[in-house]
Amino acid sequence: xxxxxxxxxxxxxxxxxxxxxxxxxxxxxxxxxxxxxxxxxxxxxxxxxxxxxxxxxxxxxxxxxxxxxxxxxxxxxxxxxxxxxxxxxxxxxxxxxxxxxxxxxxxxxxxxxxxxxxxxxxxxxxxxxxxxxxxxxxxxxxxxxxxxxxxxxxxxxxxxxxxxxxxxxxxxxxxxxxxxxxxxxxxxxxxxxxxxxxxxxxxxxxxxxxxxxxxxxxxxxxxxxxxxxxxxxxxxxxxxxxxxxxxxxxxxxxxxxxxxxxxxxxxxxxxxxxxxxxxxxxxxxxxxxxxxxxxxxxxxxxxxxxxxxxxxxxxxxxxxxxxxxxxxxxxxxxxxxxxxxxxxxxxxxxxxxxxxxxxxxxxxxxxxxxxxxxxxxxxxxxxx
Amino acid sequence: xxxxxxxxxxxxxxxxxxxxxxxxxxxxxxxxxxxxxxxxxxxxxxxxxxxxxxxxxxxxxxxxxxxxxxxxxxxxxxxxxxxxxxxxxxxxxxxxxxxxxxxxxxxxxxxxxxxxxxxxxxxxxxxxxxxxxxxxxxxxxxxxxxxxxxxxxxxxxxxxxxxxxxxxxxxxxxxxxxxxxxxxxxxxxxxxxxxxxxxxxxxxxxxxxxxxxxxxxxxxxxxxxxxxxxxxxxxxxxxxxxxxxxxxxxxxxxxxxxxxx
Numbered sequence: 001x002x003x004x005x006x007x008x009x010x011x012x013x014x015x016x017x018x019x020x021x022x023x024x025x026x027x028x029x030x031x032x033x034x035x036x037x038x039x040x041x042x043x044x045x046x047x048x049x050x051x052x053x054x055x056x057x058x059x060x061x062x063x064x065x066x067x068x069x070x071x072x073x074x075x076x077x078x079x080x081x082x083x084x085x086x087x088x089x090x091x092x093x094x095x096x097x098x099x100x101x102x103x104x105x106x107x108x109x110x111x112x113x114x115x116x117x118x119x120x121x122x123x124x125x126x127x128x129x130x131x132x133x134x135x136x137x138x139x140x141x142x143x144x145x146x147x148x149x150x151x152x153x154x155x156x157x158x159x160x161x162x163x164x165x166x167x168x169x170x171x172x173x174x175x176x177x178x179x180x181x182x183x184x185x186x187x188x189x190x191x192x193x194x195x196x197x198x199x200x201x202x203x204x205x206x207x208x209x210x211x212x213x214x215x216x217x218x219x220x221x222x223x224x225x226x227x228x229x230x231x232x233x234x235x236x237x238x239x240x241x242x243x244x245x246x247x248x249x250x251x252x253x254x255x256x257x258x259x260x261x262x263x264x265x266x267x268x269x270x271x272x273x274x275x276x277x278x279x280x281x282x283x284x285x286x287x288x289x290x291x292x293x294x295x296x297x298x299x300x301x302x303x304x305x306x307x308x309x310x311x312x313x314x315x316x317x318x319x320x321x322x323x324x325x326x327x328x329x330x331x332x333x334x335x336x337x338x339x340x341x342x343x344x345x346x347x348x349x350x351x352x353x354x355x356x357x358x359x360x361x362x363x364x365x366x367x368x369x370x371x372x373x374x375x376x377x378x379x380x381x382x383x384x
Numbered sequence: 385x386x387x388x389x390x391x392x393x394x395x396x397x398x399x400x401x402x403x404x405x406x407x408x409x410x411x412x413x414x415x416x417x418x419x420x421x422x423x424x425x426x427x428x429x430x431x432x433x434x435x436x437x438x439x440x441x442x443x444x445x446x447x448x449x450x451x452x453x454x455x456x457x458x459x460x461x462x463x464x465x466x467x468x469x470x471x472x473x474x475x476x477x478x479x480x481x482x483x484x485x486x487x488x489x490x491x492x493x494x495x496x497x498x499x500x501x502x503x504x505x506x507x508x509x510x511x512x513x514x515x516x517x518x519x520x521x522x523x524x525x526x527x528x529x530x531x532x533x534x535x536x537x538x539x540x541x542x543x544x545x546x547x548x549x550x551x552x553x554x555x556x557x558x559x560x561x562x563x564x565x566x567x568x569x570x571x572x573x574x575x576x577x578x579x580x581x582x583x584x585x586x587x588x589x590x591x592x593x594x595x596x597x598x599x600x601x602x603x604x605x606x607x608x609x610x611x612x613x614x615x616x617x618x619x620x621x622x623x624x625x626x627x628x629x630x631x632x633x634x635x636x637x638x639x640x641x642x643x644x645x
Contacts, residue, residue: 064594064620095579149579150588150602150615157599168594169621174587174613175580181616184625 064168065137067186071275073122074171074182076192077146077156079211080119081110099151106155109162114211114362115191116163118343121225123166125293129279132286138279143185144170145178145192182206189272191364199367207272209346209364212353218341218360224293226342227276229269229322230333230366231300231311233348237265238369240307241348245370256307264314268368269346277320295323297340303329337361348372386489386497389469393477394484399502402455403569405436406487406503408513409460411527413475424475428509428527432633434536435583437482439573442583446576452569457501458483461513463490498522504566507634521558523566525634534633539584541570542632544623545601546591563636564608571610587614587630594619 077083090098122140129139142165144156150172160167171181179200182190190201190208201208220226232241244252276294283292298315302308304327315322326336334355337345345363347353349371356363390396409415412433413424436454443450458476460466466488476483489497495516498506506517506524517524534540574584588605590598598617605612616626627635 067621099579150612153602153612153615154599157595160595168617168619170595170598170615170617172615174585176614180629181626184629185621 065139065141067141067184069137070139070141070186071279072141072143072185072187072189073119074143074145074178074185074187074190075115075119076194076197077110077144077148077152078193079113079115079191080144081113081116081156081159082213083110083113084213099149102152102155107158108155109159110155112163114214114217115344117217117220118191118225118362119165119167120222121220121343124223125225125279126166128288128293129282132288133282136282138282140279141169142167143187145181145190146170146172147175147178148172149174179204179206188275195365195367198365202268202366202368207269209269209366211362211364212357214357214360214362216360217362218338220341220343224295226295226297226340227273228297228299228337228340228342228345229273230345230347230349230352231298231302232264232267233369233371234267234269234346234366235273235298236267236270236311236314238267238348238371239265240310242370253306256302256310260310261313262310263317264310266318268366270318270320273320273322274318280321296321297342298322298325299328299333299336299340299345300326301328301330301333303327334359334361337363386487386493386500387469388497388501389473389486389488391473391476391483391485393480394482397453397455397484398451401451402453403505403566403573404455404457404501404503405505405507406457406459406498406501407433407527408508408510409458409462409465409472411507411509412458412481412483413472415465422471422474423478424471426479428529428532429507430532431534431536432507432527432531432539433481433483435534435539435633438537439539439583440482443573443576450576452573455484456482457485457487457503459487459494459497459506460489461491461494461508461510466490495520495522504562504569518559521562523563523636525636527634530628530631531633534631537583540587540630540632541584542587542589542627542630542635543567543601543605544589544591544635544637545593545597546637567605567610567636568608571605571608574611575609582613585613586610587616587632588612589616589618589623589626589630591618591623592620593617 086098086102089101119142122142126139129136144160144167146152146156148156153172171178173181177200178197182201183204183206187206190198190206191211192198192208193211195210198208198210229235232238240252240256243255273296276296280292280294283289283294298311300308300311302311308325308327312325328336332355333352337356338359338361342361345356345361346366347356347363348366348368350365353363353365407429410427411429412427414427415424433456436456440453443453458472460472465472469486469488473486476486487497487501498517499520499522503522506514506522507527508514508524509527511526514524514526570584570586574582574586577583588598588601590601595617598615602612602615618626
């Protein structure tokens with residue numbers, strides 16, 4: 001399998017056209033598809049009494065994909081929405097006051113959080129998949145996961161409806177760990193604000209990353225999902241990074257050269273890239289390669305001419321296609337990401353996460369591998 | 385001929401305020417295994433009995449004169465069992481079970497006994513018995529081998545709402561009403577503890593409907609005074625994996641009709 005196209009960085013950046021389609025376009029195709037044959041629906045359609053919005057149709061149970069067939073993305077309520085005010089109430093005034101506050105504000109929807117554009121993009125892909133494969137269960141399935149007590153559930157459901165999100169599955173664990181449920185849902189990716197829970201998920205073999213509140217977020221495409229990955233300790237294991245951290249750059253280059261033909265071991269996000277690839281192939285099979293609503297990027301500090309080769313060979317051997325591989329040879333990632341405008345960027349080093357966030361890219365931290373011993377978030381607010 | 389016997393080892397509960405839970409002989413004891421000392425071995429209901437006792441202890445810690453406690457009755461549902469009354473009493477006292485009284489009835493009159501004893505929840509390992517009781521307006525739930533491995537420090541009650549379960553032909557107003565009043569009682573007990581470290585955890589699982597059916601379930605439970613701790617909206621995903629993590633002591637469903645395991 002060839003990887004195409006490869007961008008070799010030489011300081012000049014290819015200008016990527018990012019033109020988010022107008023609201024009308026995306027909404028149009030999404031809502032059109034909701035005109036299902038009424039004979040197929042088990043449940044009667046219902047309109048939402050939300051002012052100024054087109055009524056959403058509730059789909060019948062048969063249209064919910066089986067968890068093992070879908071690409072399940074579990075999102076915490078604290079990254080899908082902005083809940084800082086409520087967090088503060090909890091921290092300062094305790095749980096009883098927090099719950100009372102939530103119930104009092106039950107009909108006030110939360111504002112979108114850092115994972116919101118990503119989830120919207122997943123839904124846009126689903127709309128395109130349904131057009132091409134109306135009976136298929138190979139779709140993105142978004143599950144809302146929260147530690148919250150079910151008291152807060154009503155406000156979360158109201159918020160989902162307000163933002164016209166298609167989320168019909170959720171877990172409100174009332175404080176207990178959601179990890180067991182993540183496995184039961186065959187979760188392909190878990191996004192949370194809590195680094196501890198993300199670490200637990202990674203330990204259980206579930207791709208996971210920590211997200212942070214952002215001050216400014218760049219505009220991203222509404223019609224094409226863009227996911228960017230770091231290489232070492234994200235797609236690949238941290239074996240090479242270990243060499244770099246313990247023995248320095250020269251040793252790293254030497255090691256990579258010597259081991260060029262030996263595949264890197266897989267990292268925690270490899271499975272998710274694979275899942276994206278499977279969906280991409282469904283578009284290619286229908287002649288939609290140029291118009292594919294999923295695009296993947298590798299953004300690595302490796303350099304194209306040397307250490308990057310091992311990365312490419314590994315991806316090729318895994319049968320994974322990545323649309324664009326960007327070798328920065330140590331240059332900062334922020335500006336490159338700003339050009340790409342991914343909905344999400346995965347990296348294991350907080351330094352890069354912060355650099356990305358400074359330029360408005362939503363970056364998620366994968367707390368895996370040797371880099372964790374050297375990490376400490378400086379500017380971004382995370383944690384519980 | 386039904387006979388009711390008090391267990392003198394156990395302090396009797398307040399008639400008006402106690403929440404009466406009836407558990408069948410076959411659930412409390414492993415009826416097959418009787419050792420030669422004429423003592424039955426314990427069955428699948430053991431963790432449940434322990435946890436109900438735990439809730440009572442915690443209630444009394446909060447309020448030493450609490451009257452709204454669980455009151456457990458052991459009930460026989462077959463003539464053969466009815467005739468083993470002394471062994472049953474003996475075994476119960478031997479194991480130190482917190483059973484308030486015994487109700488020795490047969491298959492013909494156990495339903496009457498439930499009503500007569502003001503039973504608010506009937507727990508059995510037999511599906512037919514559960515169905516009969518429900519039809520007569522006594523909320524009931526099935527225990528099975530899974531019940532045997534439940535925790536004994538927190539009572540986990542799971543209410544399953546399934547939009548596609550057709551209401552029983554016999555799902556009368558009375559049956560629904562008694563189900564609701566039982567839920568209300570549980571809600572009252574739950575209110576006596578805080579959000580964390582509660583000995584009673586109330587969970588709702590909606591199987592087939594989407595978020596909106598879960599939302600209306602949460603609202604209607606709230607109107608009954610039930611504060612739900614955990615909620616899982618499955619959107620058609622299979623229930624099994626989630627239930628095996630939840631490990632409920634028993635499952636309640638709409639109208640409390642019989643539920644597959």
